Each structure stands twice: as structure tokens, then as C-alpha cells.
Amino acid sequence: MQVDQLSAPLTKEQAYALVDAVMERDDLALTATAHENEDIEQWYFEASCESPANVESFSELARQTLGMDVEFTVSTLDPEVNWVAKSLEGLAPVVAGGFYVYGSHETGPIPHGVTAIRIDAAQAFGTGHHETTTGCLEAIDKLLKRKKPTRMIDVGTGTGLLAIALAKRTRTPVIASDIDPISVTTTIENAEFNGVGNQIIALEATGLTHPTIAQHAPYDLIVANILAGPLMALAPAVGKAAQKGATIILSGILEHQARGVINAYARQGMTLTQKLQRKDWTTLMLEMK
Template sequence: MSWIVSLPCTRAEAEALSGEIPALDAAPEAPVVVTREIDEDAGTWQLDAYMDDAPGDDLLRLIQSLAPSAKGIAPTVAELPEEDWVTLSQQGLEPVRAGRFFVHTSSYADRVPPGATSFLIDASQAFGTGGHDTTAGCLAMLDRLARAGAAPRNIADIGTGTGLLAFAAMALWPRARVIASDIDPASIFVTRDNAAINDVPLGRGGGRLALAVAPGTDHPAIRHRAPYDLVIANILAGPLITLAPDIAAATAPGGRAILAGLIARQMDPVLAAYRAHGFRLSARGGSAEWPCLLLTKRRRYGYRRKERALHRASPSDASFGSW
């Protein structure tokens, strides 16, 4: 049998739980936490925590601490029948259409629109099913880049989660070399499983996906493959700012970075960190609350610079912003 603990929460609390939850990660047997909107008109949300065994008092207090707005409300604790808790937790996950991409769970495998590039990503312990605005924004930005004529040959997905964004990049640029990394080993296991489900070949050469467990870009394989034409980092604002010098060092002059996982009010400090390391903002996508940023690393020309201009910028470069 398995168990579910449910509590009402606010939208802000639900969004705060969309990334890593250190307090839960430190628990001996961490439950899987899913948040969902119960009533769009009323703006009511709910936190559901799934676990294998009946929760003790300490775990109940920990789960209650994730939703301060529910202080004084006793959580609902229920025993679930013998069903796959992953399937239960993903029942509310609707398919996502972002650009040419259609991301769905097993429940919608027979509803793929004609002509769409589809990925089957079931709920798991890793972030990135496509349902969150940050992931959908990155998918749309990748599609936008491809439609503008971009053709990166060397790509890194930092903080890959389920592997979805790396898979999308490989679908757009099938000859590119792509590496996906995550600080959480569980995410890399999930990515490996998802790669098999979606017929994504693993390996080191062009058209294959290499995997690495790494904090940020700190891995020999990531450093060896640098510099990258495209770096994707859908993580959180704090790590994005911390990683700015490392991502800048790993990005080729003229290369691009897609950054997401930040909320609107965090955009300015994130941009400031990357502008200090030679990036400019080329485009903004995503939603109003969860922006997705496309940055371009400035080329360095002239005397005592590492490179000189060999040609003028193409119209497609100009369409993605100005200096």
C-alpha cells in the first residue's frame, strides 16, 4: 500500500515547490510532492505528498511546514490502494504543446497531434515534465531558435531533470553533440530511462546524448567538450547567478544560453550577472511570471582580442536583438 498527505496551499507556495526541496531531500525516505490548482476561479491550490509507508509525526510536521498558509489545518492522510503512485500523481498532468513539441504522459500517448515532435515523459522524481511554464518556455525558445535558422553543433543542458530539453535539442539538431548533466544522480537515471522510451541514442559522438552527474559545469566531460554553441540551464535564479562565470566560460563567443527557472522579479539580477560576463539579452519568452531568457555571448574583436571579425552579422542574428 502507499499513502497520500494533502494540504491546501497558495499558488506562491506551489510555485516555490516546483524546484528542489532541500528539507524533503534530507528526509530518510523523501515523499514525492505534487502541487495542483483545484479551482482556477477561486485560486485554490493543493499540495499532495505521496509515500510508501504511513507518515509519522515528524514527516507530517515537515510536510505542513511546506505550506505555511495552512497553519492550523490538519492534513488529510489517506491510504491508497495497490496502484502505481506515479500514475496517480500524474493524472492531473495535461499534455503540453510548445512550438512544434508535444509533451505527454502515458495517459495521452494516443493523442499526439499529426506533425508534432512528441516526447513521452511520465511523472518521476526529476523535474521537467513539460507542464511547468519554465520547461514549456524553454521548449518554445528552442523551437524559435531553430525556426530562425540557428544550427548549434555543440550543446549542453545543465540541470537536465528528466532530459526533456536535451531530447528536444537533439530533435531539432540531430547531428549536434549534446551532453546533459544534473547534480542529482536520480535525475540522470530518469534521463537514461526516458531516453530509452523516446528512442534517444546515448553516447559520446554527434547525434548521441552524453550524460554526467555534476554540480553545474564541474565535470571533466563538460569541460572537455567546451566551448558550446548553446547552453540550456532551466534551474533556479540563485544557481543561475552563481553559475554565470562558469556558463560564460563554457559558452563560445557568439554562442547562446537559454536560462529559465527564475520568476519575473528575479530577471534583473540574473541578467546583471550574465551581462557582467559578456552576455546580452537577445529575446525573452516564457510566461509573464516565469520568463525564459535567450542570451548571446558577445564576440570580441580588435587589437589584443582573442578573435577578429571575419564576416558581418547575418540577418538572422539581428532578428534576435541588438547590442
């Protein structure tokens, strides 16, 4: 398979926002990442996709997401190299909420007293480096210090990181759903490696529309790290799936979008209990009344 790489210089916030938007689509890219060239203090968005790259679609998505025109540079990559994995090599481990998220390239010792999760480079979004993911890990840690949920679902699971984090801490089954079949496969593989393969129920599903999801309802914990627009659209379904007293953890939300998401869930009977802000990104913790 011939692979093209698109890249564009952006701010860190713009690069991560565009990564999120691209990975919500299953027709644009094999992988998308944001990284900094520290020598010139410049952040870049990069995406790898089957050649020829659909530059027009990337440009339109950038206008919708960032409200501006973005000029992408396109280059053809060596087909003998696994660029999906290579694009994520060298990422430093992440520590958040007592979780330690690392890749197989990491050779250092695992710190004492953490919940270790290995998430390798793959064709799915979610290595723990984005502020939305660290926000969710911290929210999960805060929740589990107060109570132990028993019916849990991670919507838009990506690599399965958040579902695996929950399974490791609670030793209880967790549903992990995603619209992308590659994400479902990746989640299964990551769950097996992390020793929770028998606790993760990985499903290909849009939102909460799947018979297995309905069978396991109502939930006392619903986690969704996607984007503000899809989160607001998902609010009625979350309201129906959540039991009284359930905790809902939402992320993928820019700070200026938080009020709209909070209001959408308030209309379904959920109230804000805590808001975690990491730079321009917000993670919400709500409770079903």
C-alpha cells in the same frame, strides 16, 4: 517503503515555486506536484516522501521560498500504490514551440507536424506542464529556426525533456546533467524510449563541475531551467563554458527576479536577446559576446 503525502492549499504561482524548490533538494521528497481542484478553483502543492515526512524542513523551505508560513497536511499512503506515477497521471499533453509532450496514459493521436516526446511519470521533475518548461521549449524552437548548435548542454535536466527536445530536432549529441542520480537514470530511460538514447550523454554533476562537461567545452548552447538563485551562482561557470556567440537559455525565474539574473550574466559577458514571459515566470535568451 511507507510513503507520506504532504499537501497545502496555495496560489498556482506559490505551488509551482515550492515544487521547484523541493525538487532542487535530493533529501526531501520523491516527487512534488502542483495541481488545481477545479470544483473549488483552488491550487494545491503536494509532495510524496518516505515516512516519516520531515515537516519541519518543508516548512522552513516554504518560508525561504514564499516568505510565509505554510501549514501542511500529512497523510500516509497505501504502500502498494506507485504514488510517484499516480501523482502525474491524467496530465494533458503540452504543446509548446512545436513540441508535443505527452504521457503513456494519453491515448489520443499525436498531432501532425509536431516533435513528439513521451515523458512518463517518474521520480524527477519535468513533464512539460510548468511555464518554465514551456518557455524553454519555445526558446529552443526560436533558436533552432535561426541556427543549429552542435555543442549543447542541459544543466539540471530533471526528466531529460529539454535535452531530448534538442536531440530530436538537431540529431546531435546533447549533455544532460543533474545533481540527482534518479534524474540521471530517468533521463537515460526517457532518451531510450524517445529514440535518442545514443545522443544523450547523461551525467550526475553539480553545475558544470564534471570532467566530461569540461572536455566538451566550449558550448554554443547552454540551457538551465533551475531557480534564480542557483542560476546567478552558476553565471561565472557558464561564462567560462560558453563560446563566443553562444546562446544561453535560462528559466525557473520569477518575473521580479529576472533583472538580477540578467545582471549576473551581463557581468560574465552575456547580453539579453529575448525575454519570454509566461504568467509570473520568465525565460531568458542571452548571447555570449
